[in-house]
Amino acid sequence: MxxxxxxxxxxxxxxxxxxxxxxxxxxxxxxxxxxxxxxxxxxxxxxxxxxxxxxxxxxxxxxxxxxxxxxxxxxxxxxxxxxxxxxxxxxxxxxxxxxxxxxxxxxxxxxxxxxxxxxxxxxxxxxxxxxxxxxxxxxxxxxxxxxxxxxxxxDRACLNAALALREQLGRSLLTLRKAAEAPMEEASIWRSRLQRALLRLVVAADNHIGESEGPGGLLAEVEAKAPRLWRDVERMRKEHVALLKDCFRILEDVKGESSSSQLIQHDALRLASNFEFHRHAAADLVYESFGVDIGGG
Known part of the structure; x- marks a missing residue:
């Protein structure tokens, strides 16, 4: 067409x-x-x-x-x-x-x-x-x-800042998936790469959360513009806590010896999926609040 x-x-x-x-x-x-x-x-x-x-x-x-x-x-x-x-x-x-x-x-x-x-x-x-x-x-x-x-x-100055950090988070998730799906022949090398990818994700997630939840951040603006969405905003905040907690838990598993590489891989890929669901929900929230389509991916 x-x-x-x-x-x-x-x-x-x-x-x-x-x-x-x-x-x-x-x-x-x-x-x-x-x-x-x-x-x-x-x-x-x-x-x-x-x-x-x-x-x-x-x-x-x-x-x-x-x-x-x-x-x-x-x-x-x-x-x-x-x-x-x-x-x-x-x-x-x-x-x-x-x-x-x-x-x-x-x-x-x-x-x-x-x-x-x-x-x-x-x-x-x-x-x-x-x-x-x-x-x-x-x-x-x-x-x-x-x-x-x-x-x-x-103007969407607040949204522009959120979009830049959203892209950073998206790139970090791609890196995590690639690291998790890489061959495991050399377990120590695989774990080292996954650890670096997780640390990169933690930084990106922390930046994203800081911008979203800070004074004048995206979530505060959503609450101000669309008070009816307060439950969705609270859910976003709770998901932030849970996602970061999972990041640090998997990091500890990667550095330790008690969890198998296969289990760590499963958890890392599930973490990436949970982050992606969160990003989709955030995109829906932005569209519902501001009529701006930032894409679900």
Missing amino acids: SLSRVLEGYLSDREATYTIEMHSVSRTSVDTARLARINEDSLAKSVVLEDEHGFVLAVLPASRRLELDQIERKLGRRLHLSSERKMVDLFPDCVLGAVPPLGAAYGLPTVIDSSLEGRTEVFFEAGDHESLIRMDGDEFFGLLATASVAEIAA
Whole structure:
């Protein structure tokens, strides 16, 4: 797929001028901007919201996060993020997570963040995770003449810090898996490599936890922006404690002689899986709070 059928018809009917830019498969809007070598400020992403009255499409730059309370005040509605199942029904010709920002093409009321105004050009998803529409900024806004324009997004400095540490943690987990799955012919060498990988993971996890739980950190911001998610925040904190405890326990086993290499390998791989589940849950929490897709991996 390179261009959704509905989007193609909508652009054709309005004789819109645009080009299609291809890039490697991406998982998030941030990844898309990086792979396409474009500024995140010029990449318009879509967030689908709903309430009992119907759906709303929020459009904002990839560099910013949705402020749900601001769009609620603008519309006088109590909104929440739509489920994946509903998005599949709304956009049957699009890959999940690649919703074009032209809500009118799908009959959806649309609200655009004011920071997109004045852009020389705008890029947006064409319906999959490999192609972007590139369009003149004025023409883009002309296609959205019926949409509302308001300040519905904010900078994501806190999220950017969390994302950097998230990537560090992800790299550490890959290193741990490689070390754990390496051949065990030389047990001492295998244990030494695994120990180094675990120590690297401890540092990455400690950095991640410090940023997440510190004053003004990600979890504090989630609590402030979405108090209803306090149970999820508490679960994140408890998981931090449990995961670090497991790291240190396995480190002790690696340095000792009482546990077999096979058992240590099993525990190390289970630890990596538990960390990955935690990262998926954190990604869901960020999306639920800020409307920012940071990827589950």
